[in-house]
Amino acid sequence: MLIDRIADGDPEAWNMIVDKYSKGIYSLALNFAGNADDAADITQDIFIKLFSNIHKFTLDGNFHAWLMRMAKNHCIDYWRKNRKNRNVLPLNEDIRVHDHDEEQHMIDRMDIQRLRRRINQLDPELRILLILRDVQNYSYQEIAASLDLPLGTVKSRINRGRIKLARMFQQGGDHGL
Amino acid sequence: MDCKLVEERISNYIENNLSATEMDAVREHIQSCGACRDLLERMERVLYLCEDLTEEVPFFLKNRLYNIAETRVAEEPAISGRTITVLKWAAAMVGTAVLLLNLLYFTSIVPPANRFLHLAVSRIETFVVEAGAYVERISESDRNPFLGLFMSPDKKIDADQPFPDGATNEGGKNG
Numbered sequence: 001m002l003i004d005r006i007a008d009g010d011p012e013a014w015n016m017i018v019d020k021y022s023k024g025i026y027s028l029a030l031n032f033a034g035n036a037d038d039a040a041d042i043t044q045d046i047f048i049k050l051f052s053n054i055h056k057f058t059l060d061g062n063f064h065a066w067l068m069r070m071a072k073n074h075c076i077d078y079w080r081k082n083r084k085n086r087n088v089l090p091l092n093e094d095i096r097v098h099d100h101d102e103e104q105h106m107i108d109r110m111d112i113q114r115l116r117r118r119i120n121q122l123d124p125e126l127r128i129l130l131i132l133r134d135v136q137n138y139s140y141q142e143i144a145a146s147l148d149l150p151l152g153t154v155k156s157r158i159n160r161g162r163i164k165l166a167r168m169f170q171q172g173g174d175h176g177l
Numbered sequence: 178m179d180c181k182l183v184e185e186r187i188s189n190y191i192e193n194n195l196s197a198t199e200m201d202a203v204r205e206h207i208q209s210c211g212a213c214r215d216l217l218e219r220m221e222r223v224l225y226l227c228e229d230l231t232e233e234v235p236f237f238l239k240n241r242l243y244n245i246a247e248t249r250v251a252e253e254p255a256i257s258g259r260t261i262t263v264l265k266w267a268a269a270m271v272g273t274a275v276l277l278l279n280l281l282y283f284t285s286i287v288p289p290a291n292r293f294l295h296l297a298v299s300r301i302e303t304f305v306v307e308a309g310a311y312v313e314r315i316s317e318s319d320r321n322p323f324l325g326l327f328m329s330p331d332k333k334i335d336a337d338q339p340f341p342d343g344a345t346n347e348g349g350k351n352g
């Protein structure tokens with residue numbers, strides 16, 4: 001078992017875990033925090049926590065769900081500690097977008113910057129759910145099971161989050177260009 | 178269907194998760210209501226953009242994540258936390274005892290106790306030396322502690338033959 005090998009200090013087993021899960025965690029952190037610096041810190045802290053707690057993981061459990069819960073809790077903790085000095089960092093990281101023609105490409109880039117800023121204004125619990133569902137494409141069932149929430153609650157919260165986000169996109173007068 | 182009910186169903190509408198009649202009712206409302214149509218369009222735009230919000234992990238960060246295993250392993254010995262706690266307490270108790278014994282020994286307040294301590298110290302020394310030899314035998318006997326336990330100290334174990342004949346018989350005699 002991979003987890004056993006990590007607990008035994010096998011660096012290769014650990015690297016496999018990093019390869020498999022780092023993109024998801026980083027993406028969650030990036031869209032949660034809204035900037036690349038904080039996202040790197042959050043991601044690193046989550047993986048340190050994962051490493052030092054890996055012996056606590058029970059093999060009959062769902063590793064991915066366990067990690068997701070840990071990541072969510074860490075994001076929320078991070079938000080609590082840093083809420084006073086939020087919204088000061090500019091969003092300046094490079095954003096890759098799908099292939100469109102050049103003009104559409106530019107519009108998407110700017111919209112993506114705005115969207116991240118808007119996501120960052122959502123209540124943190126709502127933000128996590130929305131990122132898991134709409135950025136990372138987890139099913140409602142997976143999210144509900146992993147975060148130990150009723151399915152109906154997850155669905156209605158995500159719907160609420162989407163409505164807020166859509167309205168904010170509108171209020172800023174920043175749709176289209 | 179009014180705007181509020183449409184809002185409640187709008188995600189399910191986008192994801193095609195409503196009954197046929199409800200889908201029709203929402204569609205009908207949206208066609209006649211500018212506000213709900215606007216909301217739907219913006220939400221679809223947001224969802225479309227969300228697909229592009231994932232990014233690759235930056236190179237420097239990935240390296241930091243790989244390194245966690247190495248740095249942490251170096252910091253923490255491969256024994257459980259409980260064992261470490263027990264060892265710490267044991268070490269603290271031994272340390273305290275040694276301090277008290279030193280006090281008695283060097284002040285020579287009680288001469289019989291002093292003589293007793295001489296004896297105790299020499300016993301401890303013998304024990305430490307024997308324990309050291311035992312540990313050495315274990316490491317020589319290819320990780321079989323029982324073999325080392327039953328061997329006499331002068332008997333050398335053949336590395337190619339981890340279970341030499343008679344080892345268990347000898348163990349029976351000596352043990």
Ligand SMILES: [Zn+2]
Pocket residue numbers: 179180183206210211212213214
């Ligand atoms: Zn309406």
